[in-house]
Amino acid sequence: MYYGEKRVETPIRWAMVGGGKGSQIGYIHRSSALRDFNFQLVAGAFDIDAARGKAFGESLHVAADRCYPDYQTLFAEEAKRPDGIQAVSIATPNFTHFEIAKAALNAGLHVYCEKPMCFNTEEAAELEALVEKTGKIMFVSYGYAGHQMIEQGRKMIADGVLGKIRIVKMQFAHGYHNVAVEKNAASTAWRVDPKKSGPSYVLGDVGTHPLYLAEAMLPEEMKVKRLLCSRQSFVESRKPLEDNAMTLMEYEGGAVGYVWSSCVNAGAMFGHTIRIVGEKASIEWNAEFPNQLAYEVQGEPQHIMHRAMDYLYPEATADDRIGGGHPEGLFESWANIYSRFARAIELTEKGEPVDFWYPGVRAGAEGVKWVEKCVESADQGGVWVDY
Known part of the structure; x- marks a missing residue:
């Protein structure tokens, strides 16, 4: 049983693209990722409307100067910081997933992407190759598997x-x-x-x-x-x-x-x-x-x-x-997947093998x-x- 003890030595510095005001899926991502203290939400490009996205990010206690107008600015500016993000979750409409995931991997970030991660097998092969090239972890959001x-x-x-x-x-x-x-x-x-x-x-x-x-x-x-x-x-x-x-x-x-x-x-x-x-x-x-x-x-x-x-x-x-008889549900399942994401990132950055299954780029x-x-x-x- 998990009693709330830490699963990673240091929380992963994490950002979101999408998942802003009115996004049900964004709330599920945040609630699940932050549940076990494996991640810290430190930045984001939460909305296609920059002002609305900034206001929403600040409501989540993200610093105003780290609420960015778009994912390109997010990745570029965070790369300049000594405390820049290590990972990003993509919670945007389907047609944007491929380009954002590709940009994130090229920026040296670990990626958690809503499904489908792209539209066709050619794009999927490109992302698989990019994961292999960069050595970064990519998860696809099959949250029920948790x-x-x-x-x-x-x-x-x-x-x-x-x-x-x-x-x-x-x-x-x-x-x-x-x-x-x-x-x-x-x-x-x-x-x-x-x-x-x-x-x-x-x-x-x-x-x-x-x-x-x-x-x-x-x-x-x-x-x-x-x-x-x-x-x-x-x-x-x-x-x-x-x-x-x-x-x-x-x-x-x-x-x-x-x-x-x-x-x-x-x-x-x-x-x-x-x-x-x-x-x-x-x-x-x-x-x-x-x-x-x-x-x-x-x-x-x-x-x-x-x-x-x-x-x-x-x-x-x-x-x-929690003990038997008490119901667990969707948030716990997603949190289990996010916990695996954090542990996979930590092992990868230490140069150690990831010895457990997870919904990765191959599953996507x-x-x-x-x-x-x-x-x-x-x-x-x-x-x-x-x-």
């Missing part, structure tokens, strides 16, 4: 508790955009604009979240072999971007997978689940009940495992912040490739395409 029961599932699969994996059923299908809410919500409007969102809406916005959970839990040798995708725009004004998509996948080794990505699942609160079926047993995790993991063996009653219990793997209890590239292949399949009429 829930402890995901680690429990990962260890159960690795230990063969489920047997050979046969089926991976994933979904992130909520109903909050079942009508054209973007007409009155700027935070949604850019998500359905191809110029700002990229080649997809829900595939990239929600579908890649359970996809990464599967990537984190499944053996590395389980790679997607080919996929078939059908996508729809039930709200006509969203065309050519989809608000619903069904994706079938075949893995190397014979397993199959399914991802339902949707924002028009009317009545659904969240609809984010992953079920992994093996030859001996199955596990299922639901983001609305993140402190539990269902474990089902054929012919036996269903077992519900709970966070913070002694019967779990030590890796699954290492990040507990995989998400971009998956969306690209889904769009390719759907736009050809829903055909199988090689991965």
Whole structure:
């Protein structure tokens, strides 16, 4: 269990690009990064409107002269300071991620980027190469992976508790955009604009979240072999971007997978689940009940495992912040990912290897490739395409 002791010797000097006034995702980033004292928010370019961004930064107790009008000025001016930033989080609309991440890496900064980290595999390859060249750490914001029961599932699969994996059923299908809410919500409007969102809406916005959970839990040798995708725009004004998509996948080794990505699942609160079926047993995790993991063996009653219990793997209890029975949630999960970000930065700057898994640039590239292949399949009429 984590009792609030420090995890890095010195807090990482940290900045944000975006995440300003009215940004829900910005608040989640700050609350999670600052929770364990691994980071200090010392600078930022919080808003496209410089005056509004400065006022917002000052409300966060960031010094006025370190609230910058844009990310270019932020990186250039902080590089001149002996106490300049070491890392930056990018919490801006999709179409800006690639250029900002590229500039940050070139400025010698470690990067935590909202997903998708870019629009296509060519850009993803460029970022991967830049991470390799600079030796900097890049995280992609798959915050749900920080829930402890995901680690429990990962260890159960690795230990063969489920047997050979046969089926991976994933979904992130909520109903909050079942009508054209973007007409009155700027935070949604850019998500359905191809110029700002990229080649997809829900595939990239929600579908890649359970996809990464599967990537984190499944053996590395389980790679997607080919996929078939059908996508729809039930709200006509969203065309050519989809608000619903069904994706079938075949893995190397014979397993199959399914991802339902949707924002028009009317009545659904969240609809984010992953079920992994093996030859001996199955596990299922639901983001609305993140402190539990269902474990089902054929012919036996269903077992519900709970966070913070002694019967779990030590890796699954290492990040507990409070005893069992008390619910933990999204902020704790994101904080766990940010904690890994801080530790990875510290190890890297000491020249030591990072010996734990995390959603890095490779995971970001995989998400971009998956969306690209889904769009390719759907736009050809829903055909199988090689991965």
